[in-house]
Amino acid sequence: MNFYSSKTKERHHEKLKQKVSIIGASGYSGSELTRLLSDHPAVEILHLYAHGQAGKKAAEVYPYLETDLTYETYEGDLSSNIYFLALPHGEALKLVPDLLKAGKKVIDLSGDFRIHSVSVHEKYYKNTKPEGSTLQYGQPELFKEDIKKATAISNPGCYATSITLALAPILTDAHLKAETESVTVNALSGMSGAGRSSKTIHSFSEMSGNVWAYKIGVHQHSPEILQNFGLDIACPPFPFTFVPMVAPLVRGIYTTTTVKLKQKLSLEEAHARFRDFYKNEPFVRIKNEAPEIRGVAYTNYCDIGIQYCDDFGNIVIISAIDNLIKGAAGQAIQNMNLMLGLSEETALKSGFFGQ
Numbered sequence: 001m002n003f004y005s006s007k008t009k010e011r012h013h014e015k016l017k018q019k020v021s022i023i024g025a026s027g028y029s030g031s032e033l034t035r036l037l038s039d040h041p042a043v044e045i046l047h048l049y050a051h052g053q054a055g056k057k058a059a060e061v062y063p064y065l066e067t068d069l070t071y072e073t074y075e076g077d078l079s080s081n082i083y084f085l086a087l088p089h090g091e092a093l094k095l096v097p098d099l100l101k102a103g104k105k106v107i108d109l110s111g112d113f114r115i116h117s118v119s120v121h122e123k124y125y126k127n128t129k130p131e132g133s134t135l136q137y138g139q140p141e142l143f144k145e146d147i148k149k150a151t152a153i154s155n156p157g158c159y160a161t162s163i164t165l166a167l168a169p170i171l172t173d174a175h176l177k178a179e180t181e182s183v184t185v186n187a188l189s190g191m192s193g194a195g196r197s198s199k200t201i202h203s204f205s206e207m208s209g210n211v212w213a214y215k216i217g218v219h220q221h222s223p224e225i226l227q228n229f230g231l232d233i234a235c236p237p238f239p240f241t242f243v244p245m246v247a248p249l250v251r252g253i254y255t256t257t258t259v260k261l262k263q264k265l266s267l268e269e270a271h272a273r274f275r276d277f278y279k280n281e282p283f284v285r286i287k288n289e290a291p292e293i294r295g296v297a298y299t300n301y302c303d304i305g306i307q308y309c310d311d312f313g314n315i316v317i318i319s320a321i322d323n324l325i326k327g328a329a330g331q332a333i334q335n336m337n338l339m340l341g342l343s344e345e346t347a348l349k350s351g352f353f354g355q
Ligand SMILES: NC(=O)C1=CN([C@@H]2O[C@H](COP(=O)(O)OP(=O)(O)OC[C@H]3O[C@@H](n4cnc5c(N)ncnc54)[C@H](OP(=O)(O)O)[C@@H]3O)[C@@H](O)[C@H]2O)C=CC1
Pocket: 023, 024, 025, 026, 027, 028, 029, 030, 049, 050, 051, 052, 053, 054, 086, 087, 088, 089, 091, 109, 110, 111, 156, 157, 158, 192, 193, 194, 195, 196, 197, 198, 323, 324, 327, 328
């Protein structure tokens, strides 16, 4: 027998929902968090915080958002259970300690809490931070059990996600890691990777028909990627060369990772290894063909294709993600789902644009 009217049930469910706020909600990652969390069955968004755009309605800035909320200035409110931070580097460091002291769950999308070594962080991010300021790193495919137990997460960088997932089936294997002679990565990023406030990168005349490489050898995701495999950028056991490039796409990261091993691995062996490694991962798809940006845009998937193995021990792995979803907001929600004991797929497998 049904003891509850559907209205009472609805109110009961509303009460059980996690109260969530987004700080930095008016940026590209923040707007994707808003869009995806608006459809999340276990979440109610209480506040959207912005900086320059405070005072505007979210749906005026991003007309596709289905929310009546107005962007506010964050002044220390603690009424939510969960805080997502999608702020420029350095800003989360100022807010996270107080949120944690108040017992809040935190998911930070910036680089502030990713790197364990303070000196490495300061070298690559060009800002200072106190010793010990790292949070559980939120790459679900590598650290799922730790994420489930965590109260605060440092969400991975976008390139770092794509490259870490391309390398994991090789570098988490002690034997293959010891056999690795070099890793060389070329990666194209869509322009939204630079954030909404970037001026040059969003100028049509600068970007149209153009591609450029930048931060070669000094990109902040290099130490993050090596750290994911227990390697220190100050003394890597093999050369790691990373060439990021920006391309005239709005969204997407497209990465080719070449691993040179001392031994030869056949294409069949490589495919079997990758398929086995990711067999229980809902958001990594191993493809027979080279992946494409349009296959992952607006989704939380990382598509991976192992395209070439030669007699010299080279393996070419191609991976593609949407930088704003698997590279930012989607992965952050995947982490929240794990922290809350929900299915990690909740709100991430439907409702996407263009699908
Ligand atoms: N874009 C991407 O693909 C990815 C980004 N990230 C990281 O996520 C974070 C957010 O990036 P993204 O969304 O691209 O950035 P955006 O530049 O698009 O947005 C930045 C947000 O922070 C707010 N903001 C800007 N300056 C300040 C300030 N001084 N104090 C408080 N709030 C401020 C902005 O508010 P307003 O607009 O109202 O001024 C906006 O809401 C960054 O740390 C980035 O590195 C991580 C992975 C991928």
